[in-house]
Amino acid sequence: MNIIKKILAIVTIAALSASFCAKAETTPSPRDLFVESESPLGFNETVEALKAEMTANGWSVLATHDLSAALAKKGHDVLPVAIIEGCSGKFSVTLLKKDETRYVSSLLPCRVSVYATSSGKVIISRMNTTVMGAQMEPAVAEVMAKAGAGIEAVIAKVTAKK
Numbered sequence: 001m002n003i004i005k006k007i008l009a010i011v012t013i014a015a016l017s018a019s020f021c022a023k024a025e026t027t028p029s030p031r032d033l034f035v036e037s038e039s040p041l042g043f044n045e046t047v048e049a050l051k052a053e054m055t056a057n058g059w060s061v062l063a064t065h066d067l068s069a070a071l072a073k074k075g076h077d078v079l080p081v082a083i084i085e086g087c088s089g090k091f092s093v094t095l096l097k098k099d100e101t102r103y104v105s106s107l108l109p110c111r112v113s114v115y116a117t118s119s120g121k122v123i124i125s126r127m128n129t130t131v132m133g134a135q136m137e138p139a140v141a142e143v144m145a146k147a148g149a150g151i152e153a154v155i156a157k158v159t160a161k162k
Contacts, residue, residue, distance in 0.1 A: 032131050035152075037159050039114070039122040043080045046114050046122050049161060050084055053154040059086040062109050081115040091147040094139075101140050107132075110151055124155055 039046040051061045067081040087109040095101045096108070113125040129148030133141035 033128050035126055035128045037124045037155055039124055039159055040162055041122065041158070043082075043114065043116050043122050046124065046158065047082050047084065049158045050112060050114065050124070050154065053157050054084070054086045057150065057154050058090070059088045059110075059150070059154070061086055079116045079118065081113065084112045084114070085109040086112065086151070088147060088150060091143050091150070094143050098139075101137075101143075104136070104140055104144075107144075110147060112151065112155070124158070126151060126155070 041049055047064065051064065054061050062085040064085070065083040067083060068078050071078050092108055095104050107127070110129075111126065115123050115125065117123060127148075129144040129151070133144030133148070136144070
């Protein structure tokens with residue numbers, strides 16, 4: 001009987017170790033939680049093109065925050081950074097109308113950042129909604145994947161401009 005218990009203990013430990021290792025391999029790194037694309041346009045042109053494409057694709061542009069200007073008022077000098085807040089009711093309503101999924105409201109509205117680098121590049125940064133959503137229950141993951149695809153379509157149109 002002791003041999004059976006030892007074998008079961010070894011098998012259990014091996015299974016738990018394999019499960020832990022598999023989980024560690026699939027856990028995204030912090031950089032995996034974000035996606036970045038280089039814009040062919042200048043900083044201001046990228047911000048305006050994103051807002052126009054969002055609107056053209058049925059998204060509402062709720063606000064644009066010029067972080068570099070806000071920081072300049074406090075005496076800080078940073079390269080241009082703007083955050084565009086967009087919302088699409090066809091995605092957000094699904095999550096906000098149910099108590100069970102309303103907890104993700106802190107991720108809303110969708111935010112897209114545009115920033116300039118010290119080498120002169122203009123970068124469009126956003127949350128990787130597919131990776132983030134995969135960490136949540138299926139109802140949330142599905143909506144986040146669809147919303148993410150919508151934002152990616154908008155960004156693809158902007159990055160295709162010359």
